[in-house]
Amino acid sequence: MDLSPARTRDVDAVTVRPGRPLAGTVRVDGSKNAALPLLTAAASLGRGVRLSGIPASADVQRMLGLLEQAGYRVARPVAEPGAVIVTPQEHPAEAPDLADAARIRASYYLVAPLLAAYGQAALPWPGGCRIGDRGMELHFTVYEAFGDTVLLDDSGYRVLAADRGRGRDKVVLTLPFRSRGASIAAICRAVVAGSRLELGNPNLSPETTGVLAALRSAGWTARADSDTITLAPPLGIPAGTVAWAVPGDKIEAGTLACAIAATGGEGRVEGVAGSDLKVLAGLLDWAGIPVSLAPDAITVHRAHTMSGRPLRAVASLTPDGLDADFEPALMALALTLPGTHLFADDINPGRHGNLLPQLARLGAVVEELSPTRCRLAGPQRLNGTTVKATDIRTGSALLIAGLGARGATTVSGLDQLRRGHADLPAKLRALGADLTDVPR
Structure with a gap:
């Protein structure tokens, strides 16, 4: 996978087209x-x-x-x-x-x-x-x-x-x-x-x-x-160089897991501590998407029957709470799931203001309850168009939404996405997603 700065800087947008369910194995970067x-x-x-x-x-x-x-x-x-x-x-x-x-x-x-x-x-x-x-x-x-x-x-x-x-x-x-x-x-x-x-x-x-x-x-x-x-x-002043390791990116892993689930696929995301994904895995299981956690991976299994139970994705700072950075990817996934789903992110009060208008461009109907809370009923049919990654997590959510939209969805603003992910589109391609780079 070529993640060279020269290659990624030359790409301003990516076009996403629906295709077969995502499948395979991919490894996340450091967090x-x-x-x-x-x-x-x-x-x-x-x-x-x-x-x-x-x-x-x-x-x-x-x-x-x-x-x-x-x-x-x-x-x-x-x-x-x-x-x-x-x-x-x-x-x-x-x-x-x-x-x-x-x-x-x-x-x-x-x-x-x-x-x-x-x-x-x-x-x-x-x-x-x-x-x-x-x-x-x-x-x-x-x-x-x-x-x-x-x-x-x-x-x-x-x-x-x-x-x-x-x-x-x-x-x-x-x-x-x-x-x-x-x-x-x-x-x-x-x-x-x-x-x-x-x-x-x-x-x-x-x-x-x-x-x-x-x-x-x-x-x-x-x-x-x-x-x-x-x-x-x-006690004293220790000498010598100490070695530390950056853990795998749990948010990238959760985003890829949501993308696999949104397409009805089956895949394994490696390089991440499964324990860091317990809350996300619990939400997917609740919705009827089977998930297995391992010490160094998460596996999304193909769902045969969706539960129809509503997702309640409420960001929280408590030790067992949902990391706010998972919420946008879960919202994109919820557009494919039966039920009426609730989302809230009081930690980042401007995030919904970025994401909801872009999802609306794809035809998503999301009821805004407050600037930080919303709900939507699924599944919904989206139509491809041009949207923009106005922040890191909006960009990743739009890629997921584009995988299920009819026609082509062009996501611009990849410089924002690359602030958090060196090359998330490349990882989606490795799972079989149909993504085409759009040069500047």
């Missing part, structure tokens, strides 16, 4: 959502970290470039594609202007590496997908709990690290809701400070617990239960 916090933790650690499984998605590659601009050495071993070694080195006297950080939604992860290097972080407000403002207030609460000073203006924000003598040996903080970004911000800030952390009401998604597991391998004491994360630094 963007896991790679970004792991890179942050690596740069915060103060020693070399070798990460394998780094995806070629645009947001991750941009984050690597931003770390280099921030003064970190990022080596890419030629003999191991997808691996990088992040190492601290002598930094310039002044922190660089990281204006390009405005192009990614998770740019706030750069605060901890900048504090480690310069004692301050100056960043533009987060950009990326237009799915609602990326709330930063809770992040600022985290930094203030460490004694840092936060300054705001229209263009962005600055975090000034507490003086060494005024830093906190132990920080105790309870989050008002289970924010993944704020939880990882607190963890990485504790790493930079070398302090203990007791974080109440934390986010316990695989992306967060993955960072804790990585830190444990680097000598930190890290524990997590449903109520609290506790973190403590190692």
Whole structure:
């Protein structure tokens, strides 16, 4: 599979045509959502970290470039594609202007590496997908709990690290809701400070617990239960390079599983922890689509009779809740399923505003109950037309919808899709989808 930047940059859109049910086996890339916090933790650690499984998605590659601009050495071993070694080195006297950080939604992860290097972080407000403002207030609460000073203006924000003598040996903080970004911000800030952390009401998604597991391998004491994360630094300063691995992309795996199910196919998606897909698999089983989970794969079996039971796909930050990034793919799948289905994403309040108008262009009838909640009755017949990937997950949902629409569906805006997936169309082709690239 050729995922070279030159090849993908030349393609602005893809045309999808209905065909036979998807079938076969495909392997996912490393997870963007896991790679970004792991890179942050690596740069915060103060020693070399070798990460394998780094995806070629645009947001991750941009984050690597931003770390280099921030003064970190990022080596890419030629003999191991997808691996990088992040190492601290002598930094310039002044922190660089990281204006390009405005192009990614998770740019706030750069605060901890900048504090480690310069004692301050100056960043533009987060950009990326237009799915609602990326709330930063809770992040600022985290930094203030460490004694840092936060300054705001229209263009962005600055975090000034507490003086060494005024830093906190132990920080105790309870989050008002289970924010993944704020939880990882607190963890990485504790790493930079070398302090203990007791974080109440934390986010316990695989992306967060993955960072804790990585830190444990680097000598930190890290524990997590449903109520609290506790973190403590190692005794002494460990030397040498530590090795971490980026897990397979659960969202890409779930998207491919929904595509297989939407076409009535049967296929196996490898390279992902089956345990990360329990909630999604439960929803598919409820709808009558048999699913098997393995330690490193999900298999979608051909459904003989749909249950007709309605899907209730409500995004949640609770440990056993539905990851919001699964919701768009499930909505596209629900257009093929009998029943009246409910969807909600209060976490990303602008996402439905992107997705629903594009589905309507295909002829989908979706009742908007509020800006973040909607319902639809299926199955529906869609008609191919031109639609646009206005954000990563809208793009993947439109590819699924196009697989079942009559005629050709052209999905443009692939630059948005590539921010999260290096080449999702190629994986669909590997399962037998009829997709044709449209050059710029």
